[in-house]
Amino acid sequence: MNLRVLENGSVTTPAGFTASGIKAGLKKSGQPDMALLFCSQPAVVAAAFTSNVFAAAPVQWDRQILASGKTVRAVIINSGNANACTGKQGLEDARRMAAKTAELLKVQPEEVLVSSTGRIGVPMPMPVIQNGIQMAVRALSSEGGKDAAKAIMTTDTRAKHLAVSCEIGGKTIHLGGMTKGSGMIAPQMLPCPPQATMLAYLTTDAVIEQAALHACLADCLDQSFNRIIVDGDTSTNDTFIALASNLAGNPVIIKGTEDCRKFCLAFRQVAGALAREMVLDGEGVTHFVELQVHGTESDADARRVAEAIARSPLCKTAWFGGDPNWGRILAAAGYSGVQFNPDEVDLDYEDIPIVRGGRDAGTPESEQVQTLKGREIHINLKLGPGQGAFTIWTCDLSYEYVKINADYHT
Amino acid sequence: MNLRVLENGSVTTPAGFTASGIKAGLKKSGQPDMALLFCSQPAVVAAAFTSNVFAAAPVQWDRQILASGKTVRAVIINSGNANACTGKQGLEDARRMAAKTAELLKVQPEEVLVSSTGRIGVPMPMPVIQNGIQMAVRALSSEGGKDAAKAIMTTDTRAKHLAVSCEIGGKTIHLGGMTKGSGMIAPQMLPCPPQATMLAYLTTDAVIEQAALHACLADCLDQSFNRIIVDGDTSTNDTFIALASNLAGNPVIIKGTEDCRKFCLAFRQVAGALAREMVLDGEGVTHFVELQVHGTESDADARRVAEAIARSPLCKTAWFGGDPNWGRILAAAGYSGVQFNPDEVDLDYEDIPIVRGGRDAGTPESEQVQTLKGREIHINLKLGPGQGAFTIWTCDLSYEYVKINADYHT
Numbered sequence: 001m002n003l004r005v006l007e008n009g010s011v012t013t014p015a016g017f018t019a020s021g022i023k024a025g026l027k028k029s030g031q032p033d034m035a036l037l038f039c040s041q042p043a044v045v046a047a048a049f050t051s052n053v054f055a056a057a058p059v060q061w062d063r064q065i066l067a068s069g070k071t072v073r074a075v076i077i078n079s080g081n082a083n084a085c086t087g088k089q090g091l092e093d094a095r096r097m098a099a100k101t102a103e104l105l106k107v108q109p110e111e112v113l114v115s116s117t118g119r120i121g122v123p124m125p126m127p128v129i130q131n132g133i134q135m136a137v138r139a140l141s142s143e144g145g146k147d148a149a150k151a152i153m154t155t156d157t158r159a160k161h162l163a164v165s166c167e168i169g170g171k172t173i174h175l176g177g178m179t180k181g182s183g184m185i186a187p188q189m190l191p192c193p194p195q196a197t198m199l200a201y202l203t204t205d206a207v208i209e210q211a212a213l214h215a216c217l218a219d220c221l222d223q224s225f226n227r228i229i230v231d232g233d234t235s236t237n238d239t240f241i242a243l244a245s246n247l248a249g250n251p252v253i254i255k256g257t258e259d260c261r262k263f264c265l266a267f268r269q270v271a272g273a274l275a276r277e278m279v280l281d282g283e284g285v286t287h288f289v290e291l292q293v294h295g296t297e298s299d300a301d302a303r304r305v306a307e308a309i310a311r312s313p314l315c316k317t318a319w320f321g322g323d324p325n326w327g328r329i330l331a332a333a334g335y336s337g338v339q340f341n342p343d344e345v346d347l348d349y350e351d352i353p354i355v356r357g358g359r360d361a362g363t364p365e366s367e368q369v370q371t372l373k374g375r376e377i378h379i380n381l382k383l384g385p386g387q388g389a390f391t392i393w394t395c396d397l398s399y400e401y402v403k404i405n406a407d408y409h410t
Numbered sequence: 411m412n413l414r415v416l417e418n419g420s421v422t423t424p425a426g427f428t429a430s431g432i433k434a435g436l437k438k439s440g441q442p443d444m445a446l447l448f449c450s451q452p453a454v455v456a457a458a459f460t461s462n463v464f465a466a467a468p469v470q471w472d473r474q475i476l477a478s479g480k481t482v483r484a485v486i487i488n489s490g491n492a493n494a495c496t497g498k499q500g501l502e503d504a505r506r507m508a509a510k511t512a513e514l515l516k517v518q519p520e521e522v523l524v525s526s527t528g529r530i531g532v533p534m535p536m537p538v539i540q541n542g543i544q545m546a547v548r549a550l551s552s553e554g555g556k557d558a559a560k561a562i563m564t565t566d567t568r569a570k571h572l573a574v575s576c577e578i579g580g581k582t583i584h585l586g587g588m589t590k591g592s593g594m595i596a597p598q599m600l601p602c603p604p605q606a607t608m609l610a611y612l613t614t615d616a617v618i619e620q621a622a623l624h625a626c627l628a629d630c631l632d633q634s635f636n637r638i639i640v641d642g643d644t645s646t647n648d649t650f651i652a653l654a655s656n657l658a659g660n661p662v663i664i665k666g667t668e669d670c671r672k673f674c675l676a677f678r679q680v681a682g683a684l685a686r687e688m689v690l691d692g693e694g695v696t697h698f699v700e701l702q703v704h705g706t707e708s709d710a711d712a713r714r715v716a717e718a719i720a721r722s723p724l725c726k727t728a729w730f731g732g733d734p735n736w737g738r739i740l741a742a743a744g745y746s747g748v749q750f751n752p753d754e755v756d757l758d759y760e761d762i763p764i765v766r767g768g769r770d771a772g773t774p775e776s777e778q779v780q781t782l783k784g785r786e787i788h789i790n791l792k793l794g795p796g797q798g799a800f801t802i803w804t805c806d807l808s809y810e811y812v813k814i815n816a817d818y819h820t
Contacts, residue, residue: 051745052741052744052745053743053744053745053748053749053750053752054740054741054743054744054752054768082737084737084741085737085740085752085765085768085769085770086769087753087767087768087769119735119737120735120736120737120738120740120741121736121737121740121765121769121770122770123770183724184724184738184741186745188745231723231724232721232722232723233722233723233724233738233741233742233745234741234744234745235741236737236740236741236744311642311721312642312643313641313642313643313723313807313811313815314593314594314641314643314815317811317812317815317816318815318816320812320816321815321816321817323816325529325530326530326531327492327494327495327529327530327531327646328530328594328643330464330495330530330531330646331462331464331494331530331594331643331644331645331646332643333463333464334462334463334464334644334646335461335462335463335596335598335643335644338463339463340463342463342464342495343497355495355531357497358464358495358497359495359496359497359531360495360531360532360533397723397812398812399809399812399813401723401727401812402727402730402807402808402809402811402812403809405723405724405727405728405731406727406728406730406731406733406808407731
């Protein structure tokens with residue numbers, strides 16, 4: 001598949017999309033805090049949201065819209081306040097955000113999705129928000145993708161956006177994306193129709209039916225956002241929204257066809273790249289870890305082991321310290337709840353054998369230490385002869401993570 | 411029940427027990443690293459060990475002995491090396507530790523339990539161990555309980571030991587205990603006959619049948635060691651051993667009797683006190699948190715919620731920072747996998763209402779902050795009208811925890 005990465009690409013690269021990012025005044029820091037994404041056409045939409053019981057008000061609003069199966073025109077997004085655990089007033093505030101945006105864009109409130117990220121349990125400062133919506137609408141621009149990516153940041157250290165193009169049905173189609181993390185990251189999102197504060201948005205100008213867009217989104221989750229763990233806390237606000245403007249002129253992409261397979265591949269690449277970027281820019285992260293677990297009876301077993309390791313404070317602090325302490329990885333696998341034969345366990349760091357048959361493989365410690373020096377670390381854990389496998393993207397636990405989250409509020 | 415706490419009590423307070431703690435040379439720091447606990451009589455024994463798949467070699471040895479149902483005479487313990495993930499050589503080394511101890515004590519190898527704690531995956535330096543056993547046997551003393559408590563420490567900052575007495579059947583009986591943490595602490599031990607590196611030992615001079623001692627130990631786990639979480643990592647070596655010398659002269663304690671109920675109460679107090687002490691001295695701990703979860707459909711549901719919160723890096727760093735950020739607690743409950751009505755959730759810090767009906771209870775933030783100043787924090791989370799309940803003892807996550815575990819090896 002001929003996928004081209006477009007320099008400086010963003011959610012406004014695909015035809016039909018404009019965006020903006022502005023300073024409404026929600027953050028004490030004075031950084032940009034509201035973003036708007038607008039589609040000139042009724043956009044086909046698919047989305048996935050948090051599985052947290054405390055789904056935030058904007059997530060509840062969005063789910064209603066997704067359940068209607070209708071097209072949408074815009075997404076209004078704020079950082080600095082999660083609008084979660086805010087009761088009926090929170091729901092009313094989310095609705096008012098959509099209504100105000102709709103009014104100014106001359107569309108219907110039910111065509112406007114809402115996303116929020118920030119502190120939980122604080123009422124939304126609606127006058128500030130309403131004023132911000134006006135500013136965001138005025139600032140809409142076909143060059144606004146990068147500004148939007150900047151405005152959705154919380155503890156992120158850099159804006160995360162990209163775009164790619166590929167050929168489908170003889171036409172060039174584009175996909176753009178943006179995302180933010182960078183704490184409370186262990187998304188377990190469910191595709192909707194059926195909350196991290198991770199927010200991710202993917203735009204495309206491809207002509208595509210809703211069922212196909214939904215299938216692509218649902219298919220990619222376990223290979224992108226649902227395979228990342230920064231700290232292991234799953235947010236009340238996790239949101240991943242995909243919008244299609246249908247302007248590329250390609251024959252409509254139908255679920256199950258070869259064109260759909262190609263589109264899904266491109267979609268998965270964009271979602272995967274955004275998810276990796278989110279971990280690389282996770283709170284206090286100094287090492288990105290790709291952990292492949294395999295040889296279990298089922299993929300679910302491999303996932304359970306991978307998640308236990310990715311959540312283990314002892315494994316994460318060892319990665320921070322550059323300590324090859326493989327016993328912590330085996331111990332985490334051993335308490336994951338998955339049964340396996342400890343004498344059949346092999347472990348590699350960067351293709352260097354560390355454990356064979358559940359015991360030290362004999363690689364000198366000086367060589368083991370070298371494998372953990374890179375910003376990206378690849379760990380391969382084989383638990384037996386089974387066919388189950390799962391890959392997780394995770395990171396270390398540093399002083400900086402503690403600092404960010406002990407001082408978040410004050 | 412008339413329970414008396416004995417000043418400077420330890421495992422050698424009950425009649426029949428001697429102990430020692432010596433420097434064998436296993437630790438670079440030069441601190442004491444081997445302990446021996448000896449009973450002048452064949453001791454009735456009950457024990458619980460880790461549920462980790464990678465049960466350490468000494469745990470495997472001890473399980474065999476427990477399975478025999480016979481009495482024991484001694485426990486030989488080393489810190490500085492876990493003898494875990496060490497294969498057949500590890501098992502042979504554990505057996506040799508028991509054999510050497512037995513030889514010097516003139517008992518049978520099958521009467522000697524073995525415990526190890528320290529780094530995983532490193533072969534045991536048997537010459538150092540053998541020499542240490544000789545020193546430990548020579549140093550046995552009826553005053554040795556405190557030395558033993560000191561020698562089993564790893565990252566602990568203080569020795570943890572105590573003793574109590576009570577009246578049963580007209581006689582004064584004694585219970586003594588010692589324990590060590592203080593990282594890789596989330597014990598999920600199973601009573602044996604069916605591994606933290608938490609190690610805990612309880613001695614008593616009560617006359618008691620094995621079935622009664624076993625029942626007391628099994629009953630107390632969920633109210634002591636299995637309700638504590640320091641970092642959420644469950645070790646390969648967790649061990650809790652109870653030994654009875656039968657020297658107190660009381661009528662034998664039979665399972666199911668009033669005497670047994672009284673003894674269990676005393677047993678639970680000692681185990682509970684040791685478990686609390688372990689959390690208070692957990693790695694980098696600045697706040698001890700007692701978290702009561704109730705109002706769920708079942709105790710298991712309450713436990714699942716309590717464990718999610720106790721493992722949450724965001725909750726733990728907020729406690730470290732003294733940040734009342736209750737949204738993190740609700741979010742952790744919300745992703746625990748337990749279903750409940752978010753609008754029925756109440757949260758108190760130190761009996762001060764923080765959340766009512768899933769929303770901010772209106773207590774001024776300055777008052778909320780005051781509730782988090784103490785070294786011990788009491789948090790009460792009610793999730794609904796159900797009868798399920800579980801109390802967990804946990805702690806904060808500090809810079810010091812990261813430092814200890816990033817630098818553990820180097």
